[in-house]
Amino acid sequence: MxxxxxxxxxxxxxxxxxxxxxxxxxxxxxxxxxxxxxxxxxxxxxxxxxxxxxxxxxxxxxxxxxxxxxxxxxxxxxxxxxxxxxxxxxxxxxxxxxxxxxxxxxxxxxxxxxxxxxxxxxxxxxxxxxxxxxxxxxKLAEGIEVIEVRDGRLRGKAFRQKDRSKSRGAIMSLTGSGGGVEMGYAPALASIGYDVFSLAYFAYEDLSEFLYAIPLEYFEEGFEWMKREFGATRMAVQGASRGGELSVVLAAYLPHYVSGAIPIVPMYAASAGWNHKTGETGPSWTYKGAEIPYGKTLDTMSMEEMKRIGEELPNGFPAAPGYKIDMEQDYVRRDCAIPIENAAGPLLMISGLDDAMWPCAWGSDLIVNRLRAKGYAHHYEHLALRETGHITPLPNVVTTFAPALYHTLAEVFLACGGTAEGAGRSALIMWNAMQAHYERVFGG
CATH class of the missing domain: 2.60.40.2240 (Acyl-CoA thioester hydrolase/BAAT N-terminal domain)
Known part of the structure; x- marks a missing residue:
């Protein structure tokens, strides 16, 4: 040198x-x-x-x-x-x-x-x-307390600001179909000043292994925990993929808790729950003892066949075409759309235009059309990211493998769409939009 x-x-x-x-x-x-x-x-x-x-x-x-x-x-x-x-x-x-x-x-x-x-x-x-x-x-700024949450049936991690001299927004952050506890967005959101509860809801510790018939009352308990432990008076929710779908569900069914939401690569209606070991399907979510209406899958392809195709195709199994057929069924459009117009605050849908996992941009547009038709009183927008698929990372995160995903629970190689460069470029756009959204929800 x-x-x-x-x-x-x-x-x-x-x-x-x-x-x-x-x-x-x-x-x-x-x-x-x-x-x-x-x-x-x-x-x-x-x-x-x-x-x-x-x-x-x-x-x-x-x-x-x-x-x-x-x-x-x-x-x-x-x-x-x-x-x-x-x-x-x-x-x-x-x-x-x-x-x-x-x-x-x-x-x-x-x-x-x-x-x-x-x-x-x-x-x-x-x-x-x-x-x-x-x-x-x-990954995490100074002045933040990390809390392992094992309170009743609640499981997860919380990020609480040590300085309690002022009130601040509180965010529930949710994972997708991989389960576990969300550890990507949560520390980043805490690092810009929010209290964050990364609430696990399946495939974590002693929780159910499967995304199947999960009661919304569990998330009500999570919001009550945030009120008690964070002193939160205004709360928001966000999640990606199935967590994005869940964010729409929670905003619609629990508006008394949710003051704003960021559904990331979401869907307009609830999807079928799934036991990845037996292949059994049913509702993903329940509330007050009743199933949240959901789109039943028409595809009878076995997991073995999906795995075979996923191995053969360069970027894995593309689930989006079959998934769109499921979600375009007349009864799904008519009877299963999430009543998002019941939400009580600003909404930011984020999608990848090239999503090969499921058609989230189409689903987000249907959410927007429903809000328009119902005369939704709060701010809403849909950020559709070009050259971006199902993976929506934060800035400076590795996106080399973003066009494909090895699903760690189903053990199948799935196509995600988009490009590594597209996801890398979109990350800053998305992060800026997320920060602006939470300023709108909680005040600057």
Missing amino acids: TNTTFIKATPAEAQFTDAIAVIAGGFAPGATVRLSSELVDDAGVKWVAYGDFVADANGMIDLATAPSEEGTFTGINPAGLFWSLQPESGTDRRFMIDADNKNHMLGQPLFDPLAPQTFTLRACLEGDAVAEASLTLN
Whole structure:
């Protein structure tokens, strides 16, 4: 390395969702320089990203304005060195299928979800490293108490601000069909000042293994917990995929608790619940002893067949076409649409236009049409993201494997749609919209 060349990240330590400025300099004008990032995860897997850049007349390269000509990403993309990280072994999907941990099955580096991640940035000329810098991205800001929740039948994690001198909004964050406890959006939302309850509702500890006939009374207990433990007076809910569907359900059926919602890649009607071991289907949700109306599946394809097709197709089994047929049935459109007009606050639907898992953009449009037809009194909008599929990550999260997903419960390879670059670009748009939505719900 020389004393004149440099690479720099600003800030050198930040929250994971922050925009990071990366610049390098001290090169000959017109020199081709490879800028790279490296991250070694807790399993010892090295993740790398790089781009080849041409230095400007001042010998400088700024990722905000300089295009990568070749690499794990191309074009002008300020966050390219983060979302395009890939295992050193490459991007073959066997990395997910053969993984022995959930993070790798989902195409993500293996880390404690709340631990800081440290990246090494390098500048190389003709294969030789000539400058190096370090960047640390924190998942959780200072001043937040993490609480393991095992209260009655409630299970999950809560993120509570230690400073209780002022009132603040409280958010319930929900997972999708993979179950467990939501640990992606929740710490990010807590880090911008909200109290957050990541409430597990199946496939976690002693909860049911299956997304099947889950009573909404469970979530009522969760909101009561938030009122008691957070002192919350205004609460919102958000979730992705089946959690997005659930967010619509909770906003519609529990408006006395929900002051706003962000359904992410949601559906306009409830889907069938499913025992992934037996294949049995039925209601996903119940309330006051009755089933929430749902769309019954017409497809009789076995799990074995889905797995076979998922293995054969380059990006896995595309469930969206069959799912849309199910949800377009006359009785579903007529009798099963979630009565979202009963909600009591602002709504932000977020969808990927290229979703191959289920047609969430179509479903979100049906939600909007219902709100329009019913004269909904509160703010609502649908953010439809281009080149984005079922995966909607936060800024700087790896999206290399986003077009496909290895479902950790069903053990089937599923197509998600979109592109890695599209998901990477959409992340900041989505995060900005989420922050604006919660400012509307809770006040700036």
